[in-house]
Amino acid sequence: MAGDTFTTETYSSALFNNRNVGTAKPVSVTGLSISGGDAGNYTLASTSASTTANISARTLTISAMGVNKVYDGNANATVNGVA
Secondary structure, eight states: OTTOOOEEEEOSEEEESOSSOEEEEEEEEEOOEEESTTGGGOOOSOSEEEEEEEEOOOOOOOEEEEOOOOOOSSOOOOEEEEO
């Protein structure tokens, strides 16, 4: 109805079909609900929906610093890394 106020932004989860990078990946949304002063004037046809979204690769930068040791005849070394 004109002038009614309600919110449709409530949902319990939105999940990609897998974690791999890609475009237009399926997303399942569940637990949809409406709320607000005039929500009682409406019936939500479904509590789930589907859409698509993109997962982009993120650049990973890794730094490592060698840890000093006493020479023991082998080439093994210990490093501290930060991602």
